[in-house]
Amino acid sequence: MADEVAAAAAGGVENLVIVGSGPAGYTAAIYAARANLRPIVITGFQDGGIPGGQLMTTTHVENFPGFPDGILGPDLMDRLKAQAVRWGTRLVEADADSLDLSQRPFRIQADGETITAHAVILATGASANRLGLPSEERFWNAGISACAICDGATPQFRNEELAVVGGGDSACEEAVYLTKYGSRVHLIVRSGQLRASKAMADRVLANPSITVHWNRRIRDCSGSDWLEAIELVDAEGNSAETIPVRGLFYAIGHTPNTRLVREQLDVDSHGYLITKPGRPETSLEGVFAAGDVADAEWRQGITAAGSGCQAALAAERWLTHHNLAVTVSHDPVDPQEVGEAKPTATSDEANYDPNALWQKGAYALRKLYHDSDKPLLVVYTSPTCGPCHVLKPQLKRVLDELGGRAQGVEIDIEADQEIAQQAGVSGTPTVQLFFQKELKQQFRGVKQRSEFKAAIEQLLGAAVS
Numbered sequence: 181m182a183d184e185v186a187a188a189a190a191g192g193v194e195n196l197v198i199v200g201s202g203p204a205g206y207t208a209a210i211y212a213a214r215a216n217l218r219p220i221v222i223t224g225f226q227d228g229g230i231p232g233g234q235l236m237t238t239t240h241v242e243n244f245p246g247f248p249d250g251i252l253g254p255d256l257m258d259r260l261k262a263q264a265v266r267w268g269t270r271l272v273e274a275d276a277d278s279l280d281l282s283q284r285p286f287r288i289q290a291d292g293e294t295i296t297a298h299a300v301i302l303a304t305g306a307s308a309n310r311l312g313l314p315s316e317e318r319f320w321n322a323g324i325s326a327c328a329i330c331d332g333a334t335p336q337f338r339n340e341e342l343a344v345v346g347g348g349d350s351a352c353e354e355a356v357y358l359t360k361y362g363s364r365v366h367l368i369v370r371s372g373q374l375r376a377s378k379a380m381a382d383r384v385l386a387n388p389s390i391t392v393h394w395n396r397r398i399r400d401c402s403g404s405d406w407l408e409a410i411e412l413v414d415a416e417g418n419s420a421e422t423i424p425v426r427g428l429f430y431a432i433g434h435t436p437n438t439r440l441v442r443e444q445l446d447v448d449s450h451g452y453l454i455t456k457p458g459r460p461e462t463s464l465e466g467v468f469a470a471g472d473v474a475d476a477e478w479r480q481g482i483t484a485a486g487s488g489c490q491a492a493l494a495a496e497r498w499l500t501h502h503n504l505a506v507t508v509s510h511d512p513v514d515p516q517e518v519g520e521a522k523p524t525a526t527s528d529e530a531n532y533d534p535n536a537l538w539q540k541g542a543y544a545l546r547k548l549y550h551d552s553d554k555p556l557l558v559v560y561t562s563p564t565c566g567p568c569h570v571l572k573p574q575l576k577r578v579l580d581e582l583g584g585r586a587q588g589v590e591i592d593i594e595a596d597q598e599i600a601q602q603a604g605v606s607g608t609p610t611v612q613l614f615f616q617k618e619l620k621q622q623f624r625g626v627k628q629r630s631e632f633k634a635a636i637e638q639l640l641g642a643a644v645s
């Protein structure tokens with residue numbers, strides 16, 4: 181083993197690559213960066229979640245220590261990321277496409293590059309499960325969603341009957357959350373009790389806007405262009421009732437994101453990585469696991485963060501033991517403080533700037549739509565939507581790279597409901613690309629930067645030729 185590892189200690193090899201950017205990945209990065217290991221975090225993009233992980237899809241996190249009044253999930257993840265970057269973590273904002281752990285250094289493919297590393301921490305978390313209904317594909321994003329927090333505020337769901345399927349904490353949280361928008365929320369529970377924490381279950385059962393359907397499963401759904409009803413069956417599979425709903429939200433658990441390593445490392449029957457009891461080491465030396473990807477039981481932000489810390493410390497010890505760690509020094513020793521992020525002000529007559537790359541609100545949209553001769557990216561967001569949080573900086577980067585040849589406007593669909601309705605927005609984030617007062621393209625969900633850039637460049641190219 182020692183020979184094998186020493187042989188890999190050639191130039192260009194990274195100390196440590198962390199795959200995944202949830203609480204586990206960023207905490208591992210903070211510790212590894214503070215140990216001067218200059219870790220790389222492959223943040224993930226679409227495969228197995230989004231950058232920032234599962235907490236990007238929730239609103240208030242009330243139980244992460246240090247925030248007595250709670251904190252929004254995306255804000256918490258922004259802070260972890262900023263802390264990791266402040267101490268020298270490098271980010272690769274892409275999915276890891278493959279991991280070859282059969283040779284040393286290990287090889288990780290991401291963003292078209294091969295990264296070699298002596299040690300790897302797998303912090304890829306878990307992904308939301310789907311029901312696999314016969315008509316699921318047809319109504320996906322046309323009534324069915326896996327993220328109430330992201331999509332609940334969209335106009336199609338307002339004052340309509342909605343359904344949530346599941347009986348755990350996520351399902352309960354989503355049901356309560358959706359009562360803000362829907363006229364009634366049906367919670368479909370396959371057993372006779374809720375698996376959620378007592379506090380969560382009590383909140384659901386006490387809410388007069390929620391109807392719980394016990395011992396029910398969904399057989400299928402129906403509608404024309406948009407979801408109109410779900411058909412329920414009882415525990416024996418006999419038809420029970422059909423409920424008219426315009427929204428169906430899945431909250432039926434998660435599957436660990438171990439697809440890339442399942443054949444290379446020991447996993448349990450559900451696909452969770454197996455580590456040494458109470459420790460982060462996997463079945464292969466130099467590969468460590470942190471967070472939900474190796475935890476079928478606790479699955480919390482703080483437990484993921486704690487195991488990220490363990491994994492980083494274990495990786496550091498392992499690298500040092502094998503004489504592989506190449507450390508860097510910070511100059512100055514304490515990097516500049518990050519400070520608080522400043523939100524974009526909503527544009528009005530007084531502060532509207534016809535040349536600004538990025539503005540916010542209906543006023544800026546109307547002005548730019550009518551007066552600007554440049555391609556215009558309009559991103560529809562909602563305040564609690566984690567994926568929106570991920571997408572906005574990507575869009576701003578595209579506009580920066582285009583050096584003023586295109587502009588962007590953000591529309592908060594809660595603040596500007598009428599505009600969202602007129603634009604036919606059915607979920608957030610939605611991006612519409614306008615040019616010369618015409619809608620040219622629409623993008624739903626988080627997409628690669630390159631897609632937006634190519635679409636804008638095509639419009640600019642066509643305008644010149």
Ligand SMILES: Cc1cc2nc3c(=O)[nH]c(=O)nc-3n(C[C@H](O)[C@H](O)[C@H](O)COP(=O)(O)OP(=O)(O)OC[C@H]3O[C@@H](n4cnc5c(N)ncnc54)[C@H](O)[C@@H]3O)c2cc1C
Nearest residue numbers: 200201202203204224228233234276305471472479480481
């Ligand atoms: C709706 C909801 C509400 C929750 N509320 C709370 C709460 O209030 N308090 C609490 O403590 N916990 C809460 N949790 C649980 C908590 O979010 C998770 O336990 C925690 O996020 C797990 O962290 P993690 O870092 O292990 O994984 P995740 O957060 O799942 O992050 C995994 C990361 O891996 C990345 N990834 C996956 N595949 C790849 C790949 N191929 N290449 C690169 N990257 C990849 C993903 O993009 C993501 O960034 C909630 C979960 C949900 C779904």
